[in-house]
Amino acid sequence: xxxxxxxxxxxxxxxxxxxxxxxxxxxxxxxxxxxxxxxxxxxxxxxxxxxxxxxxxxxxxxxxxxxxxxxxxxx
Numbered sequence: 001x002x003x004x005x006x007x008x009x010x011x012x013x014x015x016x017x018x019x020x021x022x023x024x025x026x027x028x029x030x031x032x033x034x035x036x037x038x039x040x041x042x043x044x045x046x047x048x049x050x051x052x053x054x055x056x057x058x059x060x061x062x063x064x065x066x067x068x069x070x071x072x073x074x075x
Contacts, residue, residue, distance in 0.1 A: 054061055060071035
């Protein structure tokens with residue numbers, strides 16, 4: 001009998017928790033429409049492009065006339 005009382009008590013609590021969780025997960029139509037509108041009106045971000053590093057045997061961009069590997073690439 002003690003197990004039945006405990007299982008009933010905890011079963012009710014578990015059902016209540018599940019219902020609360022489901023009610024928090026459901027969204028109204030207005031929320032969904034507002035979210036879609038916000039996504040449409042949000043400007044797209046441009047990706048950041050990193051500067052291209054010169055290859056080892058290319059001339060150094062500092063203008064020394066040396067190869068990159070012997071000038072700024074040696075640091």
